Amino acid sequence: MTRWSHVRTERLWLDEPVDADADALFAIHSDPASWRHFPSGRVTDPAAGATMVGASRRRFARDGLAYWSVRDADGGPVVGRGGCLRPDEALAGRGWWNLYYRFDQRVHGRGYAVEMGRAALEAAHDVAAERPVLAFLLEHNVASRRTAEKLGMRLVWRGPDDGNPDPDAVRLVFLDREPDDLFVEEVATEGWAPDLIVR
Template sequence: MTDATPPTRTERLTLARPAERDLPELHDLHADPAVWTHLPSARHTALAETRELIERYQAGWEANGLDVWVARDTATGALVGIGGPSLRGGVAWNLYYRLAPAAWGRGYAQELIAAARAAASASAPDLPVVAFLLEHNEGSRRAAERAGLEVVWRGPDAGNPDPDAVRLVFADRVLSDEALRVFVG
């Protein structure tokens, strides 16, 4: 698998494997405080953090033939965000989605989620698709609910600097104990 992996297209989005050329825009996205109101401590403050993220997704592509995409508006080429399925522990797909504030409220999350679920199902249909998110992240929670995922676990968010933070695990089916452990320990 190389950067030449053909992009996936939805009605309005072009979804492509992350590449080094995406680094500046992806860093701007991950450094934007508006994107991290639910978890300010995770905001990227150094370009190296974003580079590590891209390298992790590229490694996922190499190992599994599928991972997170860079999402661009097909008509304009503008960055909409990043998202897709990442294989976790060989037992579940983690559904990741992070959109630029200018893209919020336009249905892009549902387009990205639908493409991710279809790709994960085509790659390994026996594995569940999971969205792992903070309860107070309203946008992410609503996106998971609209996609038809259901809460299968609710509990403390281990390691979060906010001791009152609550984590939700949404899934497209009942999770095995092993799959749940991959997300919540």
């Protein structure tokens, strides 16, 4: 198995976060423009950057993979956060990887999410290929949906976004493979309606 804490793609440096990344991670996640599709998700606690760093470090140590700090120059500033992480709620059974991407608004439109996402899928398949990779997004976030589709992921679930202050919000779940019976069983335990799974 490859060590995935530091990865180089064509244009990006993907690294396990360090303490010095905390302020940039908070700035990206507290920018209202980053949350126009889900305003209530905006991060407002300045301590959140350090929390993100610590969460990634713990999961790299536990699972061999987590969210990276993303740079587009060697030693340059952090321009995003993303990768595949095994959520704590996915520890039972086979579990899954959660694919995540969020970038500084100044680098949007460069295809960085897709480039980082390809590395994340490769890493997840190397570390634990039996775990499916899921991407959760809101239906009206067209750019995020296009990213998942460009990564070859397919829509497998569409339903209400429980807990969203917007009662009309629709949650989409994309998967890196055909949904199998175990996937159906596991998502049912998460409270998703199995009859909404697209096969």
